[in-house]
Amino acid sequence: MTGGSILFEGTELVGAPDAVWRSIRGHRIAYVPQSSLAGINPVLTVGTQLMALVRAARSDTGADVSARARVRELLELVEIPRIDSVMHERPHQLSGGMRQRVVIAGALARSPSLLIADEPTTALDVRVQARILDLLRRLREQLGMSLLLVSHDLAVVEEVCDSIVVLYAGAVMESGPQALVREQSRHPYTAGLVAAAHMELAGGYEPIPGEAPSVGAWPSACRFHPRCGLTLRLGDGAPHDRCCEGAQPQPFEHEGRLTACLFASSMATEGAPTVGAQTATGEST
Ligand code: SF4
The missing domain is CATH 3.40.50.300 (P-loop containing nucleotide triphosphate hydrolases)
Structure with missing residues (x-):
């Protein structure tokens, strides 16, 4: 810690x-x-x-x-x-x-x-x-x-x-009342987990693209950016600059929960990026 x-x-x-x-x-x-x-x-x-x-x-x-x-x-x-x-x-x-x-x-x-x-x-x-x-x-x-x-x-x-804290690469991505966080995710990682779970219930398997980093070898800036479909959409195919600069964003209050996504408001207006979207390196896994 x-x-x-x-x-x-x-x-x-x-x-x-x-x-x-x-x-x-x-x-x-x-x-x-x-x-x-x-x-x-x-x-x-x-x-x-x-x-x-x-x-x-x-x-x-x-x-x-x-x-x-x-x-x-x-x-x-x-x-x-x-x-x-x-x-x-x-x-x-x-x-x-x-x-x-x-x-x-x-x-x-x-x-x-x-x-x-x-x-x-x-x-x-x-x-x-x-x-x-x-x-x-x-x-x-x-x-x-x-x-x-x-x-x-x-x-x-x-x-x-009652409450959920979604962790990725050793950092809090989103937290709050579990029904709200699951049903109206305001972080692309949570949205990817929810979409993958729905897919599994329907008998399919569609993981979030890319692989989780090794412990301690965290990506710079937003730790989720190498796998994030939203940053690619916002950056026209390349990760958005803000997602690749500075430190891991700290969770902030947004619509009744805490989220660490700098573009949480885009999740509401543009919807969650689909599971299976292209990764930053152009691979689809
Ligand atoms: S801050 Fe950027 S890379 Fe991180 S989850 Fe949000 S959109 Fe994706």
Whole structure:
């Protein structure tokens, strides 16, 4: 992270000492990884690892009975069936969806106020994915916690999120209420994502032209300009000068959201550039 601020419950986390991070990470902020196997010990039973988490949460070394009751409570919360036998099973004996529920139960052991879920349904089939999303939505309401969902899937964002932050090449492109940002994009990258998602729903595949840059090898000026159809349209076939000068534009207020596109108003008047438009180098991928 090279700039900006992360304010969490009144504490600035950027540059915070390790002791502050230790008091928050895994306590007030919990994490659910993309792969349930990354969030669970493969050789210990579900009960053993959840008991350890619950005891650590309470700094409790003795009270087995109450720790076991809390584990049961957590497993009920994530709707695990046949709890008594699951407590004695190891991760490889569970389905992917059940494992992800166990990981979520572990993340809730310390009653976090923010749960960060990093692509929590990517490895699951569509039916199980819908159930896990339902579960996350219910837990957010029931426990009064915030949910920060990291996703490449706009359909998942639409299902679960109130607000969206669209990132590209390590920078914020657009952010605001998710329905507004999706339905009336004011950044060509968001528009490209939405168009590609619609195309996929219709059974086709039409990616945004070009390739995402490698981490750290960001293009100069607007980081999206080598792939942007709008800048080519505005520059009569070559990137518009303003898109290639200076630093990455900072997001600014525009029509109820923040956008980092210098020509956001052109998105409303001229419409989004089509997916599959020519890139700055003349290639179409
Ligand atoms: S600033 Fe220019 S290159 Fe960047 S998204 Fe807007 S039109 Fe495209």
